[in-house]
Amino acid sequence: MDGYDHATYGDRFAAVYDDWYQGITDAPTCAALLAELADLEGHAGGGPVLELGVGTGRLALPLSAMGVQVVGVDASEAMLAELAAKDGGGAVEAVLGDMAAPPLGDRAFAVVFVAYNTLFNLVDPADQQRCIADAAARLLPGGSFVVEAFVPVPGRAQEAVAPRTITADRVVLSVSQTDPGRQEALGQYVDITEAGITLRPWHIRWSTPEQLDDMAAAAGLVLADRWADWERTPFGPDSPSHVSRYTAPPT
Known part of the structure; x- marks a missing residue:
């Protein structure tokens, strides 16, 4: 799309995002699962969590309220301004940057996650691969990379x-x-x-679950779990969406 870049979606939707999308998934259930995954041995209170495409904090805020250290990356200053203005927003470390290459130095995390199709906002497949590779490189031992996305249905233009x-x-x-x-x-x-x-x-630009598995494998990750939702409903052939958890293979 001409004139469209990584920040366009966030800049244009920030003012209406909470009104339109606040209830798209069960945020408390999502936060509880992510907090459980972040509870790594050797990291008191759970290791830090990185959300890619944090937006207005729909998921980061309830996760932070559970006592988890949350870092959120977003390409849109407008989205991050909405996050900062909310109660508890100051507890989330907001970072302006491209989620395909977050400006976070060598920081590592117990969980890196990208929710509700946000990975697909990277419309270049190479950027999706870079994003997954960067996430994989940031995982602490035993850490998880989690993707929530819809399952594409074959069709015509x-x-x-x-x-x-x-x-x-x-x-x-x-x-x-x-x-x-x-x-x-x-x-x-x-x-x-x-x-x-x-x-x-x-x-x-969407990717199928199988394509995501291939990109994760290229980044050195393996599929550990695939559920139909954040409640860990079993994933099946008719599931319209998936929550996939990838980890580094055991050494």
């Missing part, structure tokens, strides 16, 4: 226009295109009020 919101004072239209051959989808939310029009663009 499509174009769609549909209303998302209709009120007396506002209309939000969703305009989208999908290209299964390129494993890409892009679109705009066209937010129309009497004050004017705001455009909220998005662009993703």
Whole structure:
């Protein structure tokens, strides 16, 4: 998408993200699982956790409230400003940067995670691979790299226009295109009020679970668990999403 970069999504969606997406998954259940995974032997209270694409803190804040040290990376200053303004936001160490190459030096973590399709915001497959490789290199012994994403369904190229919101004072239209051959989808939310029009663009490049497994293997990781959700529901052929946990193989 012309004019779209790593910060565009966050900058355009920061003002509405909590309103639109706060309940997309069970944040307390997610935080409880991540805190459990972070409880590594030799790290009192659990090792530190890194969230890639922390956004407004939907997951980082409940995790931090459990006493876990959380570092959150995001490419959008607007998203990080929303996080900082919230109660408890100061307890999350917010870092502005590209999640494919976080500016964190040689810091290591018990858990590195990327939730709710955020990995797919990296629309270059090479950037997805760099992101996974960087995460793998940051894991403490026994640590986990966790990815939450949808399971792509085979289909044909499509174009769609549909209303998302209709009120007396506002209309939000969703305009989208999908290209299964390129494993890409892009679109705009066209937010129309009497004050004017705001455009909220998005662009993703999806990967299948098998492709994620291959990228993890190339980074030296192996699949340890795959669930259908954060409640650890067994993953099956009809699961629309997955939570996959990768670890370094035992030495």
